[in-house]
Amino acid sequence: MPAQENSVEKIVLTRLMRLNARIYGVVTGLVAGLTLFIATNWLVLQGGPVVGPHLGLLNQFFIGYRVTFAGSFVGLAYGLVTGFIVGYSVARIYNWLVELRDKRHTARRG
C-alpha cells in the first residue's frame, strides 16, 4: 500500500479525535443562550395569569433573570456564559484524558 494511503488508514483507524475547546465552548454557549432566549419569549408570547412559573425558577441561579422580554436577554447572556464554560470545560477535560491515554499507550508500545 502506498505510504500516503497508509497514513490515511492509520490516522482514521488509530488516532483519537481532539476537540477544539474554544469552538466547543462557543457552540455550547450559543445553543444554551439561544435556547433560553427562545424559550423565555415563547412563554412571554403565550401569556396567561402566571407566565412561565417553572422557567422562572432559574433566577435562583441566574440572578436578575425573569420570564419577560427583557429577561430573555438576561437569559441569553447567562446561557452564553454558562454554555461556554460547560462546553469549554468538557472539551478541555476530554483532551486532557485523551492525551493521558495516548501517552500511556505510547509508553506501553515503547
Place this chain on the structure above:
Amino acid sequence: MKGESLIQEKTCQVVVIGGGPAGLTAAYELAKRQVPAVVLEKSHTVGGLSRTEYYKGYRFDMGGHRFYTKSHEVKKLWDEVLGKEFLVRPRLSRIYYNNRFFYYPLKPFNVLVNLGLLESLRIMLSYLRWQLFPYRREETFEQWVTNRFGRRLFEMFFKTYTEKVWGIRCSELKAEWAAQRIKDLSLKTALLHMLMKPKRTIKTLIEEFHYPRLGPGMMWTAFKEEIEQRGGVVQLNADVVRINRDGNSISSVLYSHNGVTEEIRGDHFISSMPVTEFIKKLDPPAPIALQAAHKLHYRDFLTVCLIVNQADLFPDNWIYIHDSSVRVGRIQNFKNWSPDMVPDPSKTSLGLEYFCTEGDELWNTPDADLIELARREAVRVGLARFDDIEDGCVFRVPKAYPIYDADYREHLTCVRSFVGSLTNFASIGRNGLHRYNNQDHAMLTGLLAVGNLIKGQHHDLWAVNADQEYQEEIREEEKVLPKDDVAVVQEALSHVFVKVDRLALGVSIGTITGFILCLMTAILVVKGGPDIGPNLRLVAQFFPGYSVTLQGSFLGLAYGFTAGFSLGWTVAFLRNASVLLTLHLLRRGAASYVLRRTLDYL
C-alpha cells in the same frame, strides 16, 4: 563515419522526433507561433500509437481510440483542426466470457441474468468467504483482488484479461501494481470523491464518444497538413539512428531516410520516441541512464484485420474477450466506430487484437497463420461465419504499453534525472515519458513542452496524468484540486473521521454534569428558606436517595457523573459506529465502481 553515407546536413530551430499525437501537437503549436519545426517520423504515416492503417480501402484504428478529454486546450485543438469531420458516435462495448456477453461497464442486472441465480450465489459466497478469511499477506495481484472481490469475481473479470494484456500470470504480478492502478479503491480516493462529489453527471462516454470520420489518422493527417502549410516539415520514413550529445545538450540527430543518412542540427529537440530508445541512441552514451533504460519494458500488440462479407455483424464498437479458450484479447468492429472506415457498406471490417511481446512466438508468427488463427477465433467466439471472412491483413504495434513492473519507478527515476539534465531537450508522449497516458494526455505534454520552450514556463511534463485516474464521465462543475490542496483536504478529512474516545467523552461530560448538579444543590442549600428547592427535589424521582441537602449535593455529584458518563460514552459510541459505517459504505461504493469499470484499470 564508418558505414554511413552522410550526404546532407540541415539546420533548423526545433527538431521534433516522433509524429504521434504528442510530437504533432508540439510541432503544430510551434508552427502557429512562427517557429517552424522539422518532425521526424519513423513510420510511413503519422499518428504513432494512434495511427490509422489502410488496406484495400479499409481503415483500421490501431487499438481503438475514443476522443475524450477533460483538457479544454486539447478539445479546442481537435475542433480547430478537424472541424465538422469530428463525429459523435454511440458507444457499446461488452465482455465475452463463458459464451456470454456482458455489458461493459458491468450492469448488475445484466450480470445476474447472464450468470444465473446459482452462479450469482456462488459469487456472493466467494465474496463473503474472502471477506471473512482473506489472505493474511497480499503479495500478488491475485491475492489483492481476491481479498477485495472474492475468487470467483477475480477469475471472471480480472484474471484472464489481465494475463492476456500483460503476459504475466496474476500470481506473479505484484500487489503494489494493483494498489497503484486501482487507486479508486483506496480510502483516500473514496474520501476525496465523497467530498468533491460533482453536482450531476451531464454526459457520459458510456453512451457516446467523439471520433474522426476516417479514424484517428484523419486527425493526425490534418495536423500534418496544418504544420506543413505553416512552414513546418513532417518527414515520414525518417528513422532516427543516432542522437549526438554535446555535454548537457543535444547537438544533432542522424536519421535514415530512404536508405540515406541525414543529419539535422537544431537549437531545441523534442522527442516522443520511447525514452529507452532515446537513451540507447545517444552518442556519447550516458552509462547510468542506459543501464536503467535497459530495465524498462513494454508490452506490444498486433491487430489481425479481417474483412467480412456481412453488412452487420454485431452492434459493439469493441468486445473484450475474457475467455481463455481463445488468444484474442479484444475485437474491434471498425464500421461501428465510423461507417466510413469501410469502403463498401455491405462489408464489415474487424480488428482482432493479440497482446504479445516483440519477438515472442505470437509476434513472429507469419501473417498468413495469424489471419488463419483470427478467422478460427472469430468463428469460435460466434461473431462471424468462417466462409464470410474473405480477406485479412496484420499490423504490428511495438511498444504499445509501458510496463509498470515492480522496479520500473526506480529505473524511470534514473532515466528522468538524466533527461532532466539536458538543457535543450524535452521528452513527451506516452513512451517519451514511459507513462500509460491516453492520447489527450500525450498531446497535453506536447503543448506544455512548447510552453516551456517558447514562453519559458516550467511545466513538469512527467507530472501530467500522474495522479489522475481515467474516468469516463464528463461532469458539471467538476473540480480537480491541485496536489497541495489534496494533501490539505486529506489531512482535514483524516481528522474528521478519527475516532472519539468514548471513555474520555464519558468522563468529561460526567464530571461537568455531576459538578453542575452538585453546585445547583449547594446554592439552594446555602440560600436556605422554609422549603428548600422543591423543584430540584423532583430529580429524586430518577435518582433515588437524592435530596436538596448538603449530603444530597454529593449524591447529586455521583448521580450526575454516572448519568453524564453514560450519555457521553453512548454519544461517542454511536458517533464512532456511524463513522465506521460511512467508511464501510464508501469502500463498498468504491468497490462497486471499480468492479463495474474493471478494465479501465487494467
